[in-house]
Amino acid sequence: MAPVPLKAVPTNRNAIVLAVFVAFGGFLFGYDIGVISGCLIMPDFIDRFGTLDHATGKMVLDSSRQSIITSLLSAGTFVGALAQAFTSDRFGRRGSILFWSAIFTVGTAIQTGTARSIVQITIGRFIAGLGVGAMSAIVPLYNGETAPKAIRGFLLVMYQLQIIIGIFISYIIDLGTHTINGSASWRIPVGLQMLWGLILLSGIFFLPESPRHLLGNGREAEARRVVAALNGVPEDDPLVAEVVDELEYGIRAENEGGKATWMECFSTRNVLWKRTMNGMMLQFIQQLNGQNFYYYYGDTFFKSAGTTLSPYVIQTILGAVSVVGTVPALYLIDTWGRRKSLLTGSILEAICSLIAGLVGHFTLAAPDTPQSQLTSRNKKGGDTIIAFAVLHVFSFSMFWGPTPWVYLGESFPLRVRPKAIALGSATNWIWNFLLSFFAPRIANDIGPLILLIFFGMLVVGFVYVYFFIPETKGLTLEEVDEMYRAGVKPWKSEGWRPHLMEGHHHVSEKPERDGSEKQATEMAENASADRVV
Incomplete structure (x- = not known):
C-alpha cells in the first residue's frame, strides 16, 4: 500500500534561514570561479606575478603562469570534494561546513596578503579550492538531508542559480576595481571572499545538524526536534514521525549488507x-x-x-x-x-x-x-x-x-x-x-x-x-532503476512507460516482461532499496 503523501510544509523562519545559507554556499562557489579572470589582466597583478619580457622591457603574465594561478584552485577542489566524505561523517554536516568554510577563508587570506610571490598566491588558491570543492559537495548533501520536502526542489534550483549569480557579481566587482591604481585593484575582489567565507561561517549559529546524520548516530530525540523545527510543526505531529520513519528506512537500506564500496558503483x-x-x-x-x-x-x-x-x-x-x-x-x-x-x-x-x-x-x-x-x-x-x-x-x-x-x-x-x-x-x-x-x-x-x-x-x-x-x-527513482534493468534503448526511452503502478513506491505484482513471483519480489526489493529519503 502506498504511504500517505506528506502534507504541505508551512513556511517558517528556520526554513528561510536554511534556504539563505544553502544558497549562499553556491554564491561563494561561483564567485571564486569567476573572480580570477579579471585579475589576470590587471596591470598591478601582472607586475607582481608576471615575468620580464626582454624584447619589450615590460612585465607579462605568460600562459604558463596564467594556467598555474588559475588551475591550482581546481586541483584543490578535486581534493576537497573527496576529503569532505570523511569530515561530513566524522564531524557532522554542520560541523563540516564550519571546517571547510574556515579552510576557504584561510586560503583567501593567504592570496590577499601575498606581495609578489607566485608560490604564495597559488598555495592560497589551492587551499581556498579545498574549501570550495568540499562545500560544493557538502552543501547539496546537507540540503537534501535537511530541507523540508515542500522546498527541497526550490533550494536545489536556488543553489544552482546562486553559482551563476556569484560568477556575475565577481565580474561586476572586477569591472569596478580594475581602474584603481596599485594592488587594491585585485586585492579588493579577491579579499571580499573572506567576507563571504565569514558569512557562511556565521551560519553555524543558525543551521541545525542534519537529522539523517543525527539518526545515523543514535540521536533520535535531537533528530525529531530538528525535523519539527524545519517543518514548523510540533514534535508530536504525525508529519515528524513519518519523516523520521523514512529517514530510518533509508539508513537501513543504505547499510544493508555492509557499507557500499566504490567498486560497487561499477558492478x-x-x-x-x-x-x-x-x-x-x-x-x-x-x-x-x-x-x-x-x-x-x-x-x-x-x-x-x-x-x-x-x-x-x-x-x-x-x-x-x-x-x-x-x-x-x-x-x-x-x-x-x-x-x-x-x-x-x-x-x-x-x-x-x-x-x-x-x-x-x-x-x-x-x-x-x-x-x-x-x-x-x-x-x-x-x-x-x-x-x-x-x-x-x-x-x-x-x-x-x-x-x-x-x-x-x-x-x-x-x-x-x-x-x-x-x-x-x-x-x-x-x-x-x-x-x-x-x-x-x-x-x-x-x-x-x-x-x-x-x-x-x-x-x-x-x-x-x-x-x-x-x-x-x-520518472521516480524506482522507475529509473526499472528502465535501466529493462535495457530500454535511450533513443526509445521517451516513449517508455514503467511497469510500476502509479502509487508511490508501489510495484506491479505481475510484471509484463515476466510474470514469475521471483521477478516481482526482486522488483519490489529493488524499489524499496531505492526509496527516496
Whole structure:
C-alpha cells in the first residue's frame, strides 16, 4: 500500500534561514570561479606575478603562469570534494561546513596578503579550492538531508542559480576595481571572499545538524526536534514521525549488507556500471563545452580580439547572460526533458564554437597588435567572436549547465548514490583542472582554433547523449532503476512507460516482461532499496 503523501510544509523562519545559507554556499562557489579572470589582466597583478619580457622591457603574465594561478584552485577542489566524505561523517554536516568554510577563508587570506610571490598566491588558491570543492559537495548533501520536502526542489534550483549569480557579481566587482591604481585593484575582489567565507561561517549559529546524520548516530530525540523545527510543526505531529520513519528506512537500506564500496558503483547489479559511466561522461563533456574557457580566460581572450569594448564589460555581459539563460532552464528541464535539452544544447553550442573559431582564425590580428594598426576586418572579427561567445554561454546556461547535475542526482539507487555522485563530481573537477591548466597553453599556440576542440567535443557529446543517455523526466527513482534493468534503448526511452503502478513506491505484482513471483519480489526489493529519503 502506498504511504500517505506528506502534507504541505508551512513556511517558517528556520526554513528561510536554511534556504539563505544553502544558497549562499553556491554564491561563494561561483564567485571564486569567476573572480580570477579579471585579475589576470590587471596591470598591478601582472607586475607582481608576471615575468620580464626582454624584447619589450615590460612585465607579462605568460600562459604558463596564467594556467598555474588559475588551475591550482581546481586541483584543490578535486581534493576537497573527496576529503569532505570523511569530515561530513566524522564531524557532522554542520560541523563540516564550519571546517571547510574556515579552510576557504584561510586560503583567501593567504592570496590577499601575498606581495609578489607566485608560490604564495597559488598555495592560497589551492587551499581556498579545498574549501570550495568540499562545500560544493557538502552543501547539496546537507540540503537534501535537511530541507523540508515542500522546498527541497526550490533550494536545489536556488543553489544552482546562486553559482551563476556569484560568477556575475565577481565580474561586476572586477569591472569596478580594475581602474584603481596599485594592488587594491585585485586585492579588493579577491579579499571580499573572506567576507563571504565569514558569512557562511556565521551560519553555524543558525543551521541545525542534519537529522539523517543525527539518526545515523543514535540521536533520535535531537533528530525529531530538528525535523519539527524545519517543518514548523510540533514534535508530536504525525508529519515528524513519518519523516523520521523514512529517514530510518533509508539508513537501513543504505547499510544493508555492509557499507557500499566504490567498486560497487561499477558492478553489473542493476546496471550500475552503465549509470556511473553516464554520470561521469556527462560531467566530462560538460567541462569541455568551452564555456569555462570564457569564464577563466575571457578577459584575456577578448582583449586580443581587438574590440573597443573593455574586456571587463564583455565579461560582465557574459555573466549577466549566464544568469538570464539559467531562468528558462528551470522550465525546460521538466518540459523538454533531459535528452532534448542536452541534444539541443550540443547543436547550438557546436555552431557557436565552429563560427567563432574559424572567424577568429581568419580575421583576428596577432596578439598585442596596437589598436591603431587594427583593420576594420580585425575589429569585425572580434565583434563576431564576442557575439557568438554570448550565444554560446547563453545556450550552455540553458542546457548543458544544469542538466548533467540533475541527471547525476536522479540516476542511482540510495545504497550507492553518495559514492556515485561523488565520482561524477570528481570527474567534473579533474577536467576543470585540466582545462584551466592546459587551455592557455593551447590557445597561445593555436589561438581561436582552440574553439574547434570544443566543437569536436560537442559533436561527441551529441552522439553520446543520443546513444547512451535515456530520458528520466517524470520518472521516480524506482522507475529509473526499472528502465535501466529493462535495457530500454535511450533513443526509445521517451516513449517508455514503467511497469510500476502509479502509487508511490508501489510495484506491479505481475510484471509484463515476466510474470514469475521471483521477478516481482526482486522488483519490489529493488524499489524499496531505492526509496527516496
